[in-house]
Each structure stands twice: as C-alpha cells, then as structure tokens.
Amino acid sequence: MTDFTSATQTIPPVFTVPRHVAIIMDGNGRWAKQRYLPRVAGHKRGVEAVRETVKACGDLGIEYLTLFAFSSENWRRPQDEVSVLMQLFIRALEQEVGKLNTNNIRFKVVGDLAPFDPRIVELVKRGESLTENHRTLTLTVAANYGGRWDMMQAMQKVMAARAIAGADPAAPVTEAEFTPHLSMSYAPEPDLFIRTGGEQRISNFLLWQLAYTELYFTDALWPDFGRAELDKAVASYQQRERRFGRTSEQLRAALPESAPAANG
Numbered sequence: 001m002t003d004f005t006s007a008t009q010t011i012p013p014v015f016t017v018p019r020h021v022a023i024i025m026d027g028n029g030r031w032a033k034q035r036y037l038p039r040v041a042g043h044k045r046g047v048e049a050v051r052e053t054v055k056a057c058g059d060l061g062i063e064y065l066t067l068f069a070f071s072s073e074n075w076r077r078p079q080d081e082v083s084v085l086m087q088l089f090i091r092a093l094e095q096e097v098g099k100l101n102t103n104n105i106r107f108k109v110v111g112d113l114a115p116f117d118p119r120i121v122e123l124v125k126r127g128e129s130l131t132e133n134h135r136t137l138t139l140t141v142a143a144n145y146g147g148r149w150d151m152m153q154a155m156q157k158v159m160a161a162r163a164i165a166g167a168d169p170a171a172p173v174t175e176a177e178f179t180p181h182l183s184m185s186y187a188p189e190p191d192l193f194i195r196t197g198g199e200q201r202i203s204n205f206l207l208w209q210l211a212y213t214e215l216y217f218t219d220a221l222w223p224d225f226g227r228a229e230l231d232k233a234v235a236s237y238q239q240r241e242r243r244f245g246r247t248s249e250q251l252r253a254a255l256p257e258s259a260p261a262a263n264g
C-alpha cells in the first residue's frame, strides 16, 4: 500500500526539484558505431553513465531514479548482444550494489525476472534486501520490464486478491484497487521522464505511471549523459507549468507572487 497521489485522482504536490526521474537510456549502440567500436563498448560506457547519473541525482536531492535497462522487447536483439547485456548486468550487480549500500541508496528491480539466469535473480534479491531500509535515493532498474506487462500482472493480482477475499470478480475495478499491485507502487509517479538518443517514443516503459509526467527528449547518446545533461533536463522541467487538467489562470491564482513557474 502507498500514500502517494495518483495524478488522475488528486493533484499531486509539485516541487522545484523533481522527486522522481525516469530515464530511457538509449543510444549506446550508436555511440559505439560513431567510434567504429562494437555495440558492447557502448553498453560498457553506458554503465559509467549510470554511475555518474546516480551520483548527480543524489546531489540534486532527487528521491527516486528509475532506469530502463532492458525492455520486454529487447529479447528480440541478436542473441550475443542479449548475453553480453546479461553479463554486464551480473557484473554491475556484483560491483555496484555494495557501493549503493554505503551511499544509503535503496536498490530495486522491476520487471519479470522469471526468464533471467538464477544468478541474476539471486543477486537482485540480495541487493534489494541489503539496501531496503535506505531512503536517501531509491534507484530502480527496470529489467525485462514492459508497461503492458506491468498493467496485466497488476490486474491478475487484483483478480487473485478478489478470489481469496471471496469478492465479486465482476465488480468494477477502481484505481485504488489496481495501483497498489503495479510494480512501482512504492514510488510516486515520475515527475520527469528523460529519453536520450534522439528517439521520441515511450517504447513500452512506465505506461500507467507517465500519465502526467513531463517529457524531455535529448539527442545526447546515453554514454555521454551525466551531470551536465541531467542539469539541462531539470532546468527544462523547471520551466514547465504542470496543470493536471486545470487552466493556467487557476494555477496562478493559487500561487504566491514570488513562486517559480514550476509552482514548487
């Protein structure tokens, strides 16, 4: 259960610094290609960009950082690329989780872990339980994640809970009944979505949770992302007026004269 606001049920609080930033880390392959390197070189540099971005988020006071690392559709890639990505994931889990723990960062993974190597599943479980009490920053890695998968698994859990409770399976499903079963119910909905690599699409990321998220697209390739690029994205966010269905006039009437445009 959560006490976070659903943007479609209640108007959520808006702060100058986004509380939750969700990123599609795209462009590793192109970064490598530009350098006549194999795609895997781009993925390796991508891990370094993750390290820098996590640090920068901590410094800015961002509370939740969610990174799309592997989509439910990425299995369609050549088998050798998929297995390199799995190896990189294992190595990152082995080398980085201890550091996250030292830095008071809570580590979470969302996605269907069933098809993964048991070693990955074990490392994920260990990392999550080691860091579960940290609240400075929550780093979520989305692995074998798909927004449609998330909604479908949540709906199945709604039905299973009803069956156990002996509730009417045909009764209308409410948001309040559904959202606690979404895989990121421990986090507020993202305030800022970033996609690197120049494509302007969601690629089956957090479909439900992005309903009122501010979207930011940059041509920067993921391996080149870091503090400076994050600052640009946050600066863009701070120029937005988050209306959640209301008019601009309503927002301005409710704000003190000196409040910034982002009404935080």
Ligand code: IPE
Residues within 6 Å of the ligand: 025, 026, 027, 028, 029, 030, 031, 069, 070, 071, 074, 085, 197, 222
């Ligand atoms: C993102 O970079 C990493 C993953 C999807 C795992 P890409 O590998 O998609 O890089 P491009 O889009 O081919 O440049």
Ligand code: IPE
Residues within 6 Å of the ligand: 024, 025, 026, 027, 068, 069, 070, 071, 074, 199, 201, 203
């Ligand atoms: C989205 O990137 C998924 C991740 C970054 C993990 P893709 O490169 O797979 O997206 P598409 O296929 O171009 O939409």
Ligand code: MG
Residues within 6 Å of the ligand: 026, 027, 028, 197
């Ligand atoms: Mg891509």
